[in-house]
Amino acid sequence: MTEGATLRAELLAAVPRLRAFAMSLCGRVDQADDLVQETLVKAWSHLDSFQPGTNMAAWLYTILRNEFYSSFRRRRREVADSDGFLAGRLATLPTQDSHVEFQDFRAALFRLGADQREALMLIGASGLSYEEAAKICGCAVGTMKSRVNRGRMKLAELLGLGTETRFGPDARWQAALDPGRVPSAVETR
Amino acid sequence: MGEHDIPKPGHTDKMISEATANSQPIRPAPPRPPGMRPEIQAQIGQQLRAVYQAIVNEPVPERFLRLIEELERKKADRS
Numbered sequence: 001m002t003e004g005a006t007l008r009a010e011l012l013a014a015v016p017r018l019r020a021f022a023m024s025l026c027g028r029v030d031q032a033d034d035l036v037q038e039t040l041v042k043a044w045s046h047l048d049s050f051q052p053g054t055n056m057a058a059w060l061y062t063i064l065r066n067e068f069y070s071s072f073r074r075r076r077r078e079v080a081d082s083d084g085f086l087a088g089r090l091a092t093l094p095t096q097d098s099h100v101e102f103q104d105f106r107a108a109l110f111r112l113g114a115d116q117r118e119a120l121m122l123i124g125a126s127g128l129s130y131e132e133a134a135k136i137c138g139c140a141v142g143t144m145k146s147r148v149n150r151g152r153m154k155l156a157e158l159l160g161l162g163t164e165t166r167f168g169p170d171a172r173w174q175a176a177l178d179p180g181r182v183p184s185a186v187e188t189r
Numbered sequence: 190m191g192e193h194d195i196p197k198p199g200h201t202d203k204m205i206s207e208a209t210a211n212s213q214p215i216r217p218a219p220p221r222p223p224g225m226r227p228e229i230q231a232q233i234g235q236q237l238r239a240v241y242q243a244i245v246n247e248p249v250p251e252r253f254l255r256l257i258e259e260l261e262r263k264k265a266d267r268s
Binding site: 008011012015016017019020023033036037040041044101102105106109120121124125126152153155156161162 | 229233234237238239241245249250252253254256257261
């Protein structure tokens with residue numbers, strides 16, 4: 001059963017990435033893990049349709065996404081609620097300048113449309129190619145590129161990066177850049 | 190339609206290029222071209238990877254180890 005052992009190892013190795021992708025779809029840790037569980041069960045019963053030597057993570061992403069859109073989402077209506085997303089994990093983030101920055105970013109991510117968030121997670125975060133991501137999502141490569149671009153622009157707008165921002169909390173960011181243009185009441189926040 | 194609508198040849202350009210050369214590229218003059226400044230794109234990319242890595246770096250929850258064991262057992266029972 002060495003082949004079985006390899007498959008098992010590959011499935012387990014893919015779980016962390018599946019959880020991250022599921023989180024970007026569900027927005028909640030508990031639901032994401034349920035979705036991953038259903039994905040693994042489904043994948044296990046269709047292992048014969050997996051072509052050895054191809055990208056197992058991409059194959060699993062496809063199953064996970066189908067599960068989410070075909071049945072999972074219908075059963076659980078509270079989608080894209082960022083409460084509980086990554087709750088309690090903030091202390092373990094080495095690359096973040098601050099928790100506030102991270103939380104702002106996370107909130108902005110969940111204000112994007114689902115297709116843009118998904119595109120950013122697949123390509124910007126998990127490092128798939130546009131071609132792989134397009135295949136997983138069943139759309140054209142050009143569509144995928146456009147979703148990534150629009151998603152980035154929207155994030156930049158929501159976070160007030162490089163734009164004349166209209167959003168309150170981001171005024172602090174502007175203040176740091178250009179104290180002369182922002183009322184001092186905002187600077188002292 | 191005042192006279193400051195008409196840039197004085199040479200003068201304005203010189204001021205802009207001096208300002209650009211002497212200060213950090215913090216506030217480039219709008220309008221921005223289509224597309225995104227590379228440093229902002231990089232910042233967004235870094236944050237996306239941070240969100241992703243925060244989950245990926247977690248240990249695999251027990252439930253998935255148990256699930257795969259159970260699936261294997263069922264398969265063994267059937268064959």
